[in-house]
Amino acid sequence: MNYGKRGAAKKKKALRSKSKKWSKRFALTFFKAILLLILAVGIIGICGGLGVVKGILASAPDTDIDVSPSGFSTFVYDAEGNQIAKLDAEGSNRVPVSMDKIPENLAHAFVAIEDSRFYEHNGIDIKGIIRAGFIGLTSGHFSEGASTITQQLIKNNVLTSWTSESEKGFAVKVKRKIQEQYLAIMLEKQMDKDKILENYMNTINLGQNTLGVQAASKRYFGKNVWELNLSECAVIAAITQNPSRYNPITHPEKNAERREKVLNDMLEQGYISQSEFDEALGDDVYSRIQIVNEETGETAINSYFVDALTEMVMEDLEAAGYSETQAFSLLYSGGLKIYSTQDPTIQAICDEVCSNEEIYPDGTTWYLNYQLTIQHSNGETDNYSKEMLEDYLKQNGSDKKYPLLFSSQDDAYAAAENYKNSLLQEGDEVLAEKISMTPQPQISMTIEDQSTGNVVALVGGRGAKEANRTLNRATSTTRQPGSTFKIVSTYAPALDSAGLTLADVFVDAPFNYVNGKPVSNWYSSGYRGICSLRDGIRDSLNIIAVKTLTSIKPQLGYDYLQNFGFTTLVESEERNGQIFSDIQQSLALGGITHGVTNMELNASYATIANGGTYIKPKLYTKIVDHDGNILIDNTVGESRQVIKESTAFLLTDAMVDVVTSGTGTSVNFGGMSIAGKTGTTSDYNDVWFAGYTPYYTCTTWTGYDNNAKLSGKNGERNLAKTLWRATMSKIHENLENKAFNVPADIVTATVCSQSGKLPIPGMCDETLKTEYFAKGTVPTETCDVHYQGMVCEYSGLPATEFCPFGVPGTVTMTPALDAALSGNVNQNADGTAANQCPHNAAFFADPNANAVIAQQQLELDARHMLANYDAQMANLQAALQNAQAVLLNAQQQAAAAIDPDSQAAAQNAITQAQQEIDNLNSQIMALQNAHALQQQQDQQAGTPGQ
Numbered sequence: 001m002n003y004g005k006r007g008a009a010k011k012k013k014a015l016r017s018k019s020k021k022w023s024k025r026f027a028l029t030f031f032k033a034i035l036l037l038i039l040a041v042g043i044i045g046i047c048g049g050l051g052v053v054k055g056i057l058a059s060a061p062d063t064d065i066d067v068s069p070s071g072f073s074t075f076v077y078d079a080e081g082n083q084i085a086k087l088d089a090e091g092s093n094r095v096p097v098s099m100d101k102i103p104e105n106l107a108h109a110f111v112a113i114e115d116s117r118f119y120e121h122n123g124i125d126i127k128g129i130i131r132a133g134f135i136g137l138t139s140g141h142f143s144e145g146a147s148t149i150t151q152q153l154i155k156n157n158v159l160t161s162w163t164s165e166s167e168k169g170f171a172v173k174v175k176r177k178i179q180e181q182y183l184a185i186m187l188e189k190q191m192d193k194d195k196i197l198e199n200y201m202n203t204i205n206l207g208q209n210t211l212g213v214q215a216a217s218k219r220y221f222g223k224n225v226w227e228l229n230l231s232e233c234a235v236i237a238a239i240t241q242n243p244s245r246y247n248p249i250t251h252p253e254k255n256a257e258r259r260e261k262v263l264n265d266m267l268e269q270g271y272i273s274q275s276e277f278d279e280a281l282g283d284d285v286y287s288r289i290q291i292v293n294e295e296t297g298e299t300a301i302n303s304y305f306v307d308a309l310t311e312m313v314m315e316d317l318e319a320a321g322y323s324e325t326q327a328f329s330l331l332y333s334g335g336l337k338i339y340s341t342q343d344p345t346i347q348a349i350c351d352e353v354c355s356n357e358e359i360y361p362d363g364t365t366w367y368l369n370y371q372l373t374i375q376h377s378n379g380e381t382d383n384y385s386k387e388m389l390e391d392y393l394k395q396n397g398s399d400k401k402y403p404l405l406f407s408s409q410d411d412a413y414a415a416a417e418n419y420k421n422s423l424l425q426e427g428d429e430v431l432a433e434k435i436s437m438t439p440q441p442q443i444s445m446t447i448e449d450q451s452t453g454n455v456v457a458l459v460g461g462r463g464a465k466e467a468n469r470t471l472n473r474a475t476s477t478t479r480q481p482g483s484t485f486k487i488v489s490t491y492a493p494a495l496d497s498a499g500l501t502l503a504d505v506f507v508d509a510p511f512n513y514v515n516g517k518p519v520s521n522w523y524s525s526g527y528r529g530i531c532s533l534r535d536g537i538r539d540s541l542n543i544i545a546v547k548t549l550t551s552i553k554p555q556l557g558y559d560y561l562q563n564f565g566f567t568t569l570v571e572s573e574e575r576n577g578q579i580f581s582d583i584q585q586s587l588a589l590g591g592i593t594h595g596v597t598n599m600e601l602n603a604s605y606a607t608i609a610n611g612g613t614y615i616k617p618k619l620y621t622k623i624v625d626h627d628g629n630i631l632i633d634n635t636v637g638e639s640r641q642v643i644k645e646s647t648a649f650l651l652t653d654a655m656v657d658v659v660t661s662g663t664g665t666s667v668n669f670g671g672m673s674i675a676g677k678t679g680t681t682s683d684y685n686d687v688w689f690a691g692y693t694p695y696y697t698c699t700t701w702t703g704y705d706n707n708a709k710l711s712g713k714n715g716e717r718n719l720a721k722t723l724w725r726a727t728m729s730k731i732h733e734n735l736e737n738k739a740f741n742v743p744a745d746i747v748t749a750t751v752c753s754q755s756g757k758l759p760i761p762g763m764c765d766e767t768l769k770t771e772y773f774a775k776g777t778v779p780t781e782t783c784d785v786h787y788q789g790m791v792c793e794y795s796g797l798p799a800t801e802f803c804p805f806g807v808p809g810t811v812t813m814t815p816a817l818d819a820a821l822s823g824n825v826n827q828n829a830d831g832t833a834a835n836q837c838p839h840n841a842a843f844f845a846d847p848n849a850n851a852v853i854a855q856q857q858l859e860l861d862a863r864h865m866l867a868n869y870d871a872q873m874a875n876l877q878a879a880l881q882n883a884q885a886v887l888l889n890a891q892q893q894a895a896a897a898i899d900p901d902s903q904a905a906a907q908n909a910i911t912q913a914q915q916e917i918d919n920l921n922s923q924i925m926a927l928q929n930a931h932a933l934q935q936q937q938d939q940q941a942g943t944p945g946q
Helices: 005-015 018-058 104-114 125-140 148-155 170-191 194-201 213-221 232-237 252-268 272-283 285-296 304-319 324-333 344-354 387-394 409-423 481-497 533-538 540-551 554-563 584-588 598-609 645-661 717-731 814-821 849-865 871-897 900-941
Strands: 075-077 084-089 337-340 365-377 379-384 429-440 442-449 454-461 505-508 530-531 573-575 579-580 613-615 619-625 629-633 639-641 675-680 687-692 697-703 745-751 768-774 786-792 807-814
Touching: 005 454, 104 148, 104 170, 104 194, 104 232, 104 252, 148 170, 148 194, 194 213, 213 232, 213 645, 232 252, 232 285, 252 272, 252 285, 252 505, 304 324, 304 337, 304 379, 304 454, 304 619, 344 442, 344 454, 344 717, 344 786, 365 409, 379 481, 387 409, 387 645, 409 429, 429 442, 429 639, 442 598, 442 717, 481 554, 481 584, 481 598, 481 645, 481 675, 505 533, 505 687, 530 533, 530 814, 533 540, 533 645, 540 584, 598 613, 598 619, 598 645, 598 675, 598 687, 598 697, 645 745, 645 768, 645 786, 675 717, 697 717, 871 900
Parallel strands: 075 337
Antiparallel strands: 075 084, 337 619, 365 379, 365 429, 442 454, 442 697, 505 530, 573 579, 613 639, 619 629, 675 687, 687 697, 745 768, 786 807
16 A cells, blocks of 8 residues: 555545545445345335235134045945945045044044154144255255144145146245144144044045045954054054055055155154064965955946845935935945835845846846947047847848847857957948847746835845946836736736626637737636636736726726835837826726836835725835934834725635636745736736735836747746745745734625625525625626526526526526626617517517517527537547547557457447547537537527527
8 A cells, every 4th residue: 555645645536536525425335225125125025925825814714624535435324234335436445434443543544654743733834844945945946845633634625626737836835834824723723633633534545446444444454453463553644655656555665665664754753662663564464455355346337226225216316306416425424324214134035036147047048238339440430339239130141030149158258259350341430349148038026025015125126236237127128017007007906996706707708909809818718707806816817817808997006006105117109109197997907108117016015005095116224414414214114005905815715716726826826915017018028026914015026128929838928927936935934823903894795606695585695705895895696607496498597587499597697797897787779678689579479570580489499409518528538538538449459469360350440440549520510510500690689508
């Protein structure tokens, strides 16, 4: 430095320089301005930051938050309280459990591995945040977690709208983290630590579609969470950080590494001792997990019963005011407890019988269902259905009416493969292919406790059930009910309100529907003449049923069916310009538009078994919500009186005859009162048996899914009765035999079986029978079929006082009775009485009467020749049988003869026997022709034959 005179002067001059002075002032001012600007920016930044934070917190959920987990599994229980199904949608496989049921080791395991300072912090872990920040700054990776258990609970149950896609932005992540930490602090002020930990452990995702520790415990170990040991607790806690990576089933080695860390942390934090650590670490826990996994599987296929139950619950929830979406959500993620009506013992019997292939007829066929999607080389996609395969098979040489039915599964697979190959071209690709086969004929079964309406068992098909909510033939398919409908559509209303009784009669004779189509009987042995309603029920007589419904009017039968609970009937429906209605005479035989379901048909028979009171079939008794409140109480159920108790008894007693001596004798397993009715459609597409005991009502159906005809050769047409007997006999093995209840207003009376009326003393002795009647319905009229007195030899009817052909005799007036019951009461076409000969005063007032009488005399002579037609025919038939026996014996002798003389004698005997047979056949034919000619003359003359 220059300290000389010159230097000092220079320095002095510099200090006094105005430019320097202004430069320094400017610099100082600028510096102050910068400081002020920095201070202002800082203040503004702080204010802005506070505003942003305030805005973020303002947009956060209310601090009065609900952190309880949502989305719980629904459980279904049988009538004995056993769990039979668990229903859950994605994200709802959760079973809540309280803290007192969670073992301490499990709670400590989660705290140790997830939030070691959980019991110390106020919702956020400051130390953890600082540590995570330091690691992020030094490594450049901010992946170190600092979320507390409280924050994770907030994230999982409150801030659920944040998704991985929306959290990609840094600002969004900051906003979420600020809200999460704020709400965690607020929650810790409102809720104690144990409650927070309880909600957390009921919330977390633990892999395999399980949420919460109870669901995970059941899935991995097959037991409740409170039964877990330390080793198992560590396995579950180890899953939390990454449910996929640490899945103990798919990645047991990764879980084992994490499990060891859990145990180490528990040891370091003082939750377990060294000996406990060593024991847990040495446990071969993963072998147990694999065994349980093999037993439980990834998915469970619900039974037909549970499938039907879910449908019914959905309907009832919607009827209670829930929307379809709300009802579905409540059913599959609402944590409901559904108490079903299923009896586990009876259901097990049904399953055992229906799965026993030995009970089915030989010749099981397989119904092929095949669907295919092909993407062609040009990028276009085509779908090919089962129906298209069927058309292909028909066009390519299949001579079967139902080409999708195969005698073996191999043949079915081969047909599907050939079809696929015929469609594929070069460059094509199969995008999707689905093939399935069901054994045929198929079946369904419903069993109901008629006194409660509880469906105790249900089978919706034969063969393995491969998915949930598949075709349920007991509740979802409609089939023609055949003759089972005779009881509920015809005889029930006829006895209940139309004034008919079991003793009333109709004539089984040719009869047409109003459209002119003849009514056919199921048997081919002609007609049976006079038959009572009881006969019609016992032997399932078609013409008797149709005549009965015609007399009471089809509308009445339809109304009763509606009251019996059938929902598939059609009053009037237009299809392709044609009107369909079930209010027809064919209703008597089950000929209806859409058919019925097994469960509804069974319920109608249960109504009769229950003394005439219908109870809507129930699959559950009550539904309890997640909080234990009864959501729906179905214990009593919908009910109404459909028929009188006396009517129910009369139908029951008549159907006892079906089982003891009618068309249903093969179901009778003995030692139990049984009533029931067979049902077969005219083309054998559907065969049923609906019946009951004093305990249960059961209905079985058999048929082909594609409506193929049931075979009469291998026993397929008897399968419904075979299944009914096999099932019901086992169900009733240890039940006391009880008689059906007889109501107080049931009485008995002796009637003539030919008229259903009070007998004429001395006349109806051979046709007397005792019948049940409802009090007040016993007939008061006397028999009008049998007559004793003067009989016209010409007409065979009671003679008038003017009749010249009157002789003492007796008459059974079958044609007259039929005419009377058809509405032509006591009057012929010419005005004469229908139950008397035509020879009255008006007849003889005709000038030509004498000529008529002369002609009638000639005809009477011919009639005398045929007076003993029945006896003559019987004698000729007996002689013919004897001659045929002689011929058979001679043929046997000829075959055994060893010498020419014996052979000649035998051959001579054969010739004589054949001649005798030919002669007798000629006489029989001549007698039949004469009788037929006489009947024709009688009809032309307007008089009934004998």
